[in-house]
Amino acid sequence: MSKSKPILTSSLGRKLVMSLTGLFLCSFLVIHLIGNFQLFANDEGYAFNNYAYFMTHFAPIKVVSYLLYASIVIHAVYALILTIQNKKARPVQYNQYDGKSNSAWNSRNMGILGTVLLVFIATHMQNFWWKYHNDQVPYIEYTKDLNTGTITSRELSASEFTDYLVTTDNGQEVTKARDLYKQVDFTFQNVGLVILYVVAMFALAFHLIHGFQSAFQTVGFNHRRYIGIIRFIGVWVFGVLIPIGFAAMPLYFYFIK
Amino acid sequence: MSGQMNLTLKVWRQKKENQKGQFVTYKANNISDDMSFLEMLDVVNEEITRKGEDPIYFDHDCREGICGMCSLVINGRPHGPKYGTTTCQLHMRSFHDGQTIVIEPWRAAAFPVLKDLAVDRTAFDRIQQAGGYVNVNTGGVPDANTIPIPKRIADEAFESATCIGCGACVAACKNASAMLFVSAKVSQFALLPQGQTERYERAQAMVDQMDAEGFGNCTNTGACEAECPVGIKLTNIARLNREYFTAKLFRQEDIHN
Structure with missing residues (x-):
């Protein structure tokens, strides 16, 4: 008698890991996009900077963020393991291989698209996450009139800033915060980064047009009644709306702000 | 002429x-x-x-x-x-x-x-031998059609059973994955009452053998379905995934040698 191999050493088990981490990353994209839409608010970054503080200091969000970092790493590592196995499975290549007549380009090049995204994620985290966590962003003070709702702001020097602080006095709410909004504005004046961000969103679109529905297929969910809606969400939400929403941010700061 | x-x-x-x-x-x-x-x-x-x-x-x-x-x-x-x-x-x-x-x-x-254009496809035979069978009792010949099977289930099982084991799915797949073949063989038994006895052992044993033979991992490109001469559907692969994960995560059992 022999026992079946442990699930994580099997091809299907590893693909399950790819599928679940991938879907988790998809769910993150939705939250990330909705939150970042505050960049378009015409309030000198008041909403966005408060949101940035909340997202980096609220304990449950922090737990989820570590899950997220782990998911990115696991998704990439497992992709590498599976790709190496796949290369080994065909040691002699075809002289002619007509892939386009039986499958979509993006479905055959998920690794290339994923590598572009990995480079993008590293750059993106250096641009904002690293700078925010290492005190390399400017500081700002907002004064909000609680009766009229008008917001005025002034830049703070490093010596004037101690920590994120909200005080209310005499109908005036004063907020001192790290100005990630300004950092975003500053970063997206760099045309090279704007191009990288937009190209990466194209890669994201093609990665998810295949990846979203592929993840459902891998967990075994391919039901005639629901596959249509899954494909629709994969293409139109994750392949079109979300990448356009993200790409709009660097373009907005470069061309309009 | x-x-x-x-x-x-x-x-x-x-x-x-x-x-x-x-x-x-x-x-x-x-x-x-x-x-x-x-x-x-x-x-x-x-x-x-x-x-x-x-x-x-x-x-x-x-x-x-x-x-x-x-x-x-x-x-x-x-x-x-x-x-x-x-x-x-x-x-x-x-x-x-x-x-x-x-x-x-x-x-x-x-x-x-x-030699030349002929390849050794006994890997498929070994996958079949690992679990692509049903046990039957000895004794008198049972009456045909004594076990009621819904027409749609019977049709679906027949669709899966049309796989001729030619290996075009492996040849077409960019990863040389045998998932379409294995899924067709698992499906035809998983759907029918006669295949229930070994149902979950079968999925595990056949996937283990598939991995051991050195086939690649499925990335859901759909090339196999497009090139299959008898039209085996990708829904079989989703079914194999369900069978395997159900077996592994909920019905772990030893496999007969």
Whole structure:
């Protein structure tokens, strides 16, 4: 008698890991996009900077963020393991291989698209996450009139800033915060980064047009009644709306702000 | 009166397993467009034999599209340029006069080349032996149709059972994955009452054997479904995933040797 191999050493088990981490990353994209839409608010970054503080200091969000970092790493590592196995499975290549007549380009090049995204994620985290966590962003003070709702702001020097602080006095709410909004504005004046961000969103679109529905297929969910809606969400939400929403941010700061 | 055509063939020639092979160019003259692809190769082989050379070795048997013995990657596509057909059912009218046709064997680590265009597909047999069977009681012959099976379930099982085990799915897949084959074999039994006894052991044993044979991992490109001569559907792969994960995560059982 022999026992079946442990699930994580099997091809299907590893693909399950790819599928679940991938879907988790998809769910993150939705939250990330909705939150970042505050960049378009015409309030000198008041909403966005408060949101940035909340997202980096609220304990449950922090737990989820570590899950997220782990998911990115696991998704990439497992992709590498599976790709190496796949290369080994065909040691002699075809002289002619007509892939386009039986499958979509993006479905055959998920690794290339994923590598572009990995480079993008590293750059993106250096641009904002690293700078925010290492005190390399400017500081700002907002004064909000609680009766009229008008917001005025002034830049703070490093010596004037101690920590994120909200005080209310005499109908005036004063907020001192790290100005990630300004950092975003500053970063997206760099045309090279704007191009990288937009190209990466194209890669994201093609990665998810295949990846979203592929993840459902891998967990075994391919039901005639629901596959249509899954494909629709994969293409139109994750392949079109979300990448356009993200790409709009660097373009907005470069061309309009 | 059918047309005659002259073709140039680039054929993979390899003396035996583990030896280096190379492409050799042959002329195929006065080919009728009513011939099947294999008949065309027969004509070329007669010419080669007359010259006293070793004829091109290729697999074939029934020449009716039902045995799954013929193979060949023709101009980068398993079973040639038509969908839903085997090489023996491919006719020369699918080509045109003066065309160059590149003919290669299935390429996969699990399908080593035996000679020229013939590959060793016993990996499929071993996967079948690992779990693609049902146990039956000895004794009197049971009445046909004593077990009620809904028509739709029976139809679906029959659809899966049409797999002829030719290996085109492996040949078409960029990862040389055997998932379509294994999923068809698992599905036909998983759907029917007769297959329930070994249901979950079967999924585990066949996936284990598939991995052990060195096939690649499925990335859901759909190339297998597109190239399958008998139209096995990707829904089978989703079903295999369900069977396997259900077995592993909820019904872990030992496997019989």
